[in-house]
Amino acid sequence: MAKFAVILVLLVLAILLCGVLALSSGAVLSDWRLAFSWWLPLSTQPFTELQLTVVTELRLPRLLLGLMVGAVLAQAGCAMQTLCRNPLADPSLIGIAGGAAMLALLVIAMGPQLGLTGHYWVSAAAFSGALITSLLVYQLSRSSNGVNVATLLLCGVAINALAAAVIGLLSFYASDDALRLMSFWQMGSLAAVTWQPLPLAFLSLGLCSALLWYRRKALNLLLLGEQQARYLGVNVRRLKRELIVLVALGVGAAVALTGIIGFIGLVIPHIARLLVGAAIPRLMPVAMLLGALVLALADWLARMALPPAELPIGIITALLGAPFFLYLLLEQKRRLYA
Template identity: 65%
Template structure:
């Protein structure tokens, strides 16, 4: 018979309650995403994807809107929210810094830079198709990750101040090059580039989902499979090595999975900020620091928040639509400021 201390039982109860609340939030997000929108808002729209008969007041166009617009956006929002939250959790653990984030340290900017290069000049180079955009985003995310990582001290050490500064420099460089691409791109490419820079789930179809979903799915499964080893990094690199983890190769592996997941997300949605930064913090506030608990809760929270943000983007200025990057920035920036203030007070203490 095993003995569970009262503190462990309390943490387990908090974890269960947090999961139940997050699942309820996810169900609410799913219902709102499918049943409401500028064209029509009706709870019966939840039934049209599998109900074979006719529903009073539900026209064929409403079925088409649900099947061809709302459901692809819902699937994309769930996948992107999950993988960005997982990537943020992994980066913060890898860097042992609560401010590390794929967007803050330049990974998203690197992915967008190469993807926008393919959009702007792909037709001239024979790189036409969604697979090339996804591949470009992955290559850009991977290159940016290794560049920032090496500048911050290499795979054997990590200087956090240099990491943040390198991310700032890389974001600035990527912004300058994206501006240069915009100067030489044609009108059609400029419209697509605007979509990328603000971030949006609009325009997604079942046809252009598979490649990005494959990249995000592989990364998400890898994060989940390696969550125990990621949790060991919380003890420190030396202690993780004592537990049998090859720390140097494992850190390289995590860098690849982060680049693959972020690259797949950016390839389909553009640059969506603050999900990877804010969601892991909320999860840690609810269930503690253990990655075993933080990882699943972050996945559910990330998916819920991004789907709700997409719903707000569609509803706030209907029939027009706000870029989802604006919504996530408005929600995440105040939280980030609070984090900075806490970090500042801790340094002074």
């Protein structure tokens, strides 16, 4: 328990340090005091109006959203790996991200002809695609005994393949400008974040996170297996349904706001499991803090790597996550043949 508390404290301190770094440095204005400027009284401000605007209107909202999205993606990854009882599962495995991307890219490619232009239409289409996909997957995988996990995964594979085909077709017919926007959206970014969508984003992401945390004990019992969980009083059928809906809500909102950001929901639960074990009451909060830290750090690296240009955040998370995931696979193989 002492180790768990120490890890939580260290992660919180690391997040605070990353927040200071993200607010105080950038391609244009860099000063460590900028991190504390947004709450100082106007009478004592040592900064210009331009500097305050950069911090409060550009850097602060994307930092807050990055922390929230990272936490929810990591939490959803924990839930999916527990539901599927597969360490390779992640929130995009059941087709949620693919369905969201398909409708969002449809609006980007064909929106000007339909009169649907702007970031809000893209976000609404992505969220609608995530919900429609989750409902479709749930209906296809439902049986008299509840949700069949194997069928759930196969439906996700089929929907991801269909989404990839539709996205390829849209890319073939899209204009050059739309094609560039489509490519950038698929790699994920926090660059377009403003204060306006944040209340609704925090409502949906916070609701998903709170309800997943509320079901942590049932999730922990599900680690023992479905039959054992039933013996211990868990309504496994209802729990599966709730997990699918909550993961769809959280991932759909995240994809709608930031595009597709990979490896957070897949790798972060593995790292948290190495730190505190597989028990969900310990695993979930560590994974959430670690996911928030990694995504905020990746966003800062995306801004600082090639100034004044900005890399898509999905590239940074893939560069950080893929080597570590290969390391985990090699370690698992070494232990298997030891």
